[in-house]
Amino acid sequence: MGEPKSIGELLSKTLYNYKIEKKYALALIKANWEALVGSYIAQNTNSLDLRNKTLYININSAIIRYELSLQTEELVKRINLLFPYKIVHKINV
Numbered sequence: 001m002g003e004p005k006s007i008g009e010l011l012s013k014t015l016y017n018y019k020i021e022k023k024y025a026l027a028l029i030k031a032n033w034e035a036l037v038g039s040y041i042a043q044n045t046n047s048l049d050l051r052n053k054t055l056y057i058n059i060n061s062a063i064i065r066y067e068l069s070l071q072t073e074e075l076v077k078r079i080n081l082l083f084p085y086k087i088v089h090k091i092n093v
Helices: 007-017 021-031 033-037 039-043 062-069 072-080
Strands: 045-051 054-059 090-092
Touching: 021 033, 021 045, 033 039, 033 045, 033 072, 039 045, 039 062, 054 062, 062 072, 072 090
Parallel strands: 054 090
Antiparallel strands: 045 054
16 A cells, blocks of 8 residues: 555546646636736736646736736746646746
8 A cells, every 4th residue: 555645646646647637727727817916917818828837828918918927936836836736837928
């Protein structure tokens, strides 16, 4: 018998096995987007996409895009707190 596993680890493995990990992660990020970035940035976000551990953010405004680009490291940390493992490694605004 092996080491006990956390629910997060088991959920992650199950999601990975069923190839829905990316969809689940993106849905969770979208559901928490306003809490992660604030209502103003959330309202000006056109779309979010997660590919190859990079979160792609499409923003209406160049000013907001620049402001968000200055906060990418902190945003990566906040997003990854939603998961039991590091799902986002990089952000592309």
